[in-house]
Amino acid sequence: MRKLNCLILALSLALGASAQDSLISNVPARKALSLNGKWQYIVDPYETGFYDYRYKELKADNGDAYWNTDVPANKTEKKEHGYNDKYSLNVPGDWNHQKPEFVYYEGTIWYKKAFDYNKASANNRFFIWFGAVNYRADVYLNGKKLGMHKGGFTPFNFEVPASLLKEKGNFLVVKVDNKRYADEVPTLNTDWWNYGGITREVKLLELPQNFIQDFVIQLKKPDPGKAPLATPDVDGWIRLNKAPAAGEQLTVEIPELKFKKQIAATGSITPVKFRLPKMQLWSPENPKRYQVIISSSADKTEDKIGFRTVEAFGKQVLLNGKPIFMRGICIHGEMAGDVRRAVGYDDARKLLNQAKELHCNMVRLAHYPHDEAMTRTADSLGVLVWSEIPVYWTIDFGNPAVLAKAKAQLHEMINRDHNRASIIIWSVGNETPISQTRTDFMHSLITEAKSLDQTRMVSAALEVNYGALKDVNVVDDPLGQFVDLVAFNEYLGWYGGLPDKCRTTNWSTPYNKPLFISETGAEALAGFHADSLTRFSEEFQEWYFKEQTAMFKRMPDNFVGVSPWVMVDFRSPKRNNPLYQEGWNRKGLYGEKGEKKKAFFVLRNYYDQVKQTADKKTVK
């Protein structure tokens, strides 16, 4: 069995590694042909377009395969599939909200897009790039398979041989399958809607033979407890898609700082270290960003980057060397009013402005990487971000192939966003049941995250040892040894007892690290009013937050913040109370139509109070 596991691991790492290593970052800055818009589709619950009637995978040139042309060669030829404008879906967008019959659909849908393309040069390189597809994508162009990707919330791209790309009538087909499986990430059971489809943007990129594939331009990890220098040091790197010719020079330019530095390329990855002139640090109060231009002899790209440092230092979290208190809120990537996956800048601004209206300085993007527009908008609005991969609940921790899948998503999340100043925490999971196998799995993810990025904190929502001591709940989850921020979810008064239980409950952790409440919440149907003992009333939720925020004032001195669950009501197939839920998790402080519930004002009031004291804190 062990040998088989090693074989599986090697295979999956090979598969996973290629997907991570080929990712092109900073795509929004690239000139590209947008493939957004109407795509034709075929619903295929029996996978007829992929398997024959003996359930054997169809051969590549089989005319019945849905990736091959749907046009019969003549009036006699049999075709039992076809793409037609009568059946079209908008991309980007989940399919669930676009057709009533798709609300609960879990299965395969084939998408097809025809497009023309004039190459700038046949000597360039061409890639089809996806912002995300939930969950599995098999991608074909003009009948040829480009690749397969798994993971519903992170970007990926496949190269297109120049000879395959036609000037007229390219036939791009994507098989999307959002079925859930025990050995996937996430696994079978989640408390959110399994929105399927090409949920984010699709682009055709044309790049020079030698191009800038990825780069990190960020301040170096701070000296423990210290603020960045007035002229801080950058410690990053530039990755070319292949080893450069001898003498290749790379340039980093920050026009506003009148800064320009040339660096001799030392390989496909060139370290980039330099001291910045006097500049403005990024912070929630002053989300200053600079245009950073990276160029090589053949390519040029640019990004808007904020410079700041963040670290867990003793019992505090320091941003630019100053202690902060995170006034957070958890957010799902969903537009409740429309009942659909959030995507694009309008959605991002709406959600983040709702968080700012709650007087938050931080959001926990649960439980998966959100659209890139979200983290880029957080940069511009000055909102701190906790970004997380969907290693959620009962993952198949003993399966090396599942670890490889989780690592692939971790790489894609970090590679996409490692220049986002707003992101201060990478989270490797949520509420995973304690066992040695699980702790080894999660520890491996923490080590992987730190190997990719030493400048941010790594965390996860840990488990609580309730009643470990009399009236004290202890966060002694073994994973606490390896995280920078000890975070935990608690629902005292919703899932256990009533809210007044908060009055006699205390919290502690044996870890000398900052302590963060990553979830706490209670349900209320917006507009349903009763006495505070009536479950699902706004008054019950209001009482819950009154007791919780009073308890927060008695937290130990390493308490650095909270992100209550959740900003807006969200869809979940697990929530089936016919009067109050009807397929919605009602723990939002906003209702599905954006109504502010009474608890909203309790939490905002607490944040106003805590902001006064937090701003005066000094480094201990």
Ligand code: GCU
């Ligand atoms: C859990 C979980 C959330 C879930 C919430 C709830 O803590 O992390 O995803 O929605 O509890 O029960 O509402």
